[in-house]
Amino acid sequence: MALNVGPLLKVLELESAKGYADTAVIGGLDKFLRRWAAQAAASITTPRLMTQFRRLRLDDPRYASLNQQQRQKWIADIFAFLESTKEEKSAEKPAPRKGVTPRRRTVAAPKATGQSLDLPITSLQGVSTAMAAKFKKLGVNTIRDLLYFFPHRHLDYSRTNYISELGEGEEQTITANVWQAQVTRLGGRRGTEAIVGDETGNVRAVWFNNPYIARSLPTNARVVLSGRVRLFGGRHVFESPEWELLEDKELVHTGRLVPLYSLTQGLKPRQVRKLMKQVVDRFTGQVAEFLPLNLRKRCNLVELPRAIVQAHYPEDETAKNDARVRLAFDELFLLQLGVLGRKHEWQESQPGTPVSVEKRLLDAFIKSLPFELTAAQQKVLKELLSDLEKPRAMSRLLQGEVGSGKTVVATAALLAAAASGYQGAFMAPTEILAEQHFSSVSEILSRNAGEVLEEENLRRFSGLLSKPLTLALLIGDLSQASKQAIQRRVGGGDIDIIIGTHALIQKEVGFNKLGLVVVDEQHRFGVAQRSALRQKGFNPHVLVMTATPIPRTLALTLYGDLDLSVIDELPPGRQSVKTRWLKQAQRASAYAFLKKQVAEGRQAFIICPLVEESEAIQARAAVAEYERLSREVFPDLKLGLIHGRLSAVEKDKVMHRFRSGELDVLVSTPVVEVGIDVPNATVMLVESADRFGLSQLHQFRGRVGRGSQQSYCMLLAENPSEIGRQRLDLIEKIQDGFQLAEEDLKLRGPGEFFGTRQSGLPDLRMARLSDIKLLELARAEAIRLFEQDPGLKQAEHKLLSEELARVWQAGTELT
Ligand code: ADP
Ligand code: MG
Secondary structure, eight states: OEEEEEHHHHHHHHHHTTTTSSSTTTHHHHHHHHHHHHHHHOOOSHHHHHHHHHTTTTTSSGGGOOOOHHHHHHHHHHHHHHHHHHHHHHHHSSOTTOOOOOOOOOOOOOHHHOGGGGGGGGGGGTTTHHHHHHHHTTOOOOOHHHTTOOSSSEEEOOOOOOGGGGGGSSSEEEEEEEEEEEEETTTTTEEEEEEEEEETTTEEEETTTTHHHTTTTOTOEEEEEEEEEEEEEEEEEEESEEEEEEEOOOOOSSSSSSOOOOOOOTTOHHHHHHHHHHHHHHHHGOOOOOHHHHHHHHOOOHHHHHHHHHSSOSSSSSHHHHHHHHHHHHHHHHHHHHHHHHHHHHHHOOOOOOOOOOOOHHHHHHHHHHHHHHHHHHHHHHHHHHHSSSSSOOOEEEETTTTSOHHHHHHHHHHHHHHHEEEEEEEESHHHHHHHHHHHHHHHSSSSOOOOEEEEEEEEETSSSOOOOEEEEOOSSHHHHHHHHHHHHHHTTTSSSSEEEEEHHEEEEOOOOOOEEEEEEESOOOOHHHHHHHHHOOOOEEEEEOOOOHHHHHHHHHTTTTEEEOOOOOOOOOOOOEEEEEEEGHHHHHHHHHHHHHHOEEEEEEEOOOOOOOOHHHHHHHHHHHHHHIIIIIITTTTTOOOTSHHHHHHHHHHHHTTTTTTSSEOOOOGGGGTTOTTTTTEEEEETGGSSHHHHHHHHHHTSOSSSSOOEEEOOOOOOHHHHHHHHHHHHOOOOOHHHHHHHHHHHHHHHHHTTTTTOOOOOOSOOOTTTHHHHHHHHHHHHHHOTTOOOSSSSGHHHHHHHHHHHHHGGGGO
C-alpha cells in the first residue's frame, strides 16, 4: 500500500507559502501531522523508511515549538523524506531477480508486514508524549504492547432494557432520546442531570462532579446508558452511568461487554477504551498467526487476531472465554518451549559426566547416620543417584519443607561424586548458611565434627575410598591468602567437596574435575551460571534445592527445564508449630511468653521489621531494636544480634553462642530466614509480620519446631491491610507449606508469585495456574513440537520461532 502523501504535501506546501506561521491547518500542524503519521505508519514497509520516519519525529512532531528557521528546515527534510519514499517504491518495482519468487502483495499490505506493531504508541493519533509516559508505567511502549494490554475484566452491559422494564440494583442498558441535559448542583457540587426517554417512558440520570457531560448530550441526541439504577424519592435514577451517543460506530462504553483496564493515574477509562478500540480495529489484522494450523485445530484454539479482538471487545461471554483460552495457551506454550529449549541446550549439546555410584559405600554411609532416612528421602536419593549415572547432565529441582532433610540427601550425592573421582560444589545463599552446611556435611560424613573448621579431612569411609575426602569452606571473610590457597587446591584437584556462597564458587574458583553442583535456596540456577561453568570446561550435574514450597503446577510451568523431586514427608516426631498473629496491644504478653519459655530452658528468635532493601539500613534498625530489647524488655536475658553487616567471623561467633545455648534470644534481620538449625529454639517472634509474604513467614516459622519441644510462632502486626490480614489468618491455620503456597498463589496471582519478571521468565497475564488442564495441554504440545523440530527450523515454524524469541527476550540476561 502506498503512503498517502497527497494531503500532507498540500498542507506543507501551503505552510511554506504562508511563511511557516503554523497557519496552514486549523488546530495547527502538529495535530494534523500526528493524525497523518498514525495512518502513514501502517503503510511503511521498509526498516530504512521507518528509521527516517522516526528520526523526523513525524509521529511526535514539535512544529509549534520550533522557530521559523527550524520550521523551514524541518519541512524541507520532510519533503526529502517523501521523495525518498517514492524512490523506494519505484526501486521495489523492477522485475524480480532470477530465482526469486516475486513477493506480490495482492491484498492490503499491512497485514503482511506487521512492522508498525513495533512503532511507539506516540505514532497513534491522539497519543501525546505525556500519555505515552503514563502507558510506559504500565509496561506499554509499542502498538503491539497495546494490543496485548488486556483488560482485567469486563462489565456486562450487554443486556438492553426498555425504561419501563428497569429494575433496581442490577446493571442494565437503555437506548433513549435526550430530552434535556443540564449542569446542576448535586450534593453541593456541580454535576450533570439529564432526562432521557424511550417509547415506554422517561428516566433521570445524574453524574456527580461531572458538569462537562451536559455539554456532550445535546437535546434529541440518541444516547445509550449503562449502569445501575437506584430508587430516589420513589423514582428510578441512573447514577453516574456509562454513557455514549448512538452514532454510526460500534459501542465502546455501553451496551456490550465493556472492558475495564488497570490504569495508572492520569489515564482515563473512557479515553483508554476509545484508544484501545481504534488500535484493535486497525492493527489486529497485522498480527501474525504463529501457531501451526494443525496444532491450532487439534487444540481447538481460535485464531490469534480474533482472540486479541475478542479479549478486548468480546461479542459475548463465549467468545471472551475462547479468546482467553487461546491467549493463555500461547503464554504457557511459549514458556514451555523456552524452558525445553534451555534444557535441550545444556543436556544435549555437551555430554555430562556419568558418576558411577558404589553401592557398598552408599550403604555404609546410610548406616552411619543416627536416624533412618524417611521413605521420601530414600525415593529422592534413588532419583538423584540414577541421574548421576547417566551420561547427560542432571538438572533437578529438589523441593522439601524446612526440616525435611534435604541436606543429608545432597550429601549422599556429593559423596557419590567424590568417591568416583569428581569434585562437588555446594553453594549456599549466605555465608552463615555456607558455614552451617559445611559443619553439617562434615558431621554427616564424619560423625565427629565439633567446631566449624576451614577444612576437614574425613577418613571415616577411608576403607571404602581410595583416599581420604577433603572438604573446604570458602567464604568471603577468609584472608586473601587462605582464600587463594583453597582456590589453588581446588584447581589442583586436592579438595573434593567445596562449600561456599553462590558468588564465591561461581566467580573465583577454577575446578579440576567438577562433577556435581548442589545449589541451596536459589530458585533459578540459570543459563548464565551454567554457561559460566561451561566456559570453565564443565557440564556438571546440577541439583537445585529449595524449601520454598512451589505448587506442582507452578513448578512444572516455571521450572519445566528441571526435573522435579519432592521430599513430601518430615522425619517422624516433628511437632506442628503453634502460630498466632498478635496486634500491637498484645506485644507485652508476647514478651512475657517468651520470657517464660526461656525460663524453661528454651531459646527464641526475634526477627526485626523489614525496613528497606538496604542492608545498611536494616542493620542499623536491628542494632536499635537489639539495644531497646536488652535495656527495656529483657534486661535479665542474654541477647545476641545478627545482621548482614557483620563479618562472617562475627556472625559465626554469635551463631555459635546461640547454638551452644549461651545466648537466650537471637535478634536478627530477616537474614536467618533460611536454613538455620537450632533444635532448642522454640519461640519465633516476627515483627511487622504483615510485611512478609506467606512463604517467607513459613520459612521463619521453620526455624523453630526442629527439636522435640512444642514450639511457637508469634506474628506481630500493627495495622495489617485486608490482604495482610488474610495472609496472617492463613498462616495461623495452615502448617503445610505446599498448601500455604497454593493459598498464597490465589491471593497474589501467578504474576507476583515469584516475580516472573525478576526470574527472567516471560510474563503470564492470561494464564491461570489453577487451570491445570490447559497447562498440561500446553506442555504436551510443547513437548510434541519440540521432539519434532527442536530448533524450530522448519518453514512452518518460522513465525513461531520469532514469537518465541520475542517473548523470551527479557529472559536472556537472567539471574
Ligand atoms: P532441610 O530440608 O530444611 O535442609 P535439614 O537437612 O537441615 O533440612 O534437616 C533438618 C534436621 O533434620 C537436621 O538436623 C537433620 O540431621 C535431621 N534429619 C534429616 N533427616 C532425618 C531423618 N530421616 N530422621 C530424623 N532426622 C533427620
Ligand atoms: Mg536446608
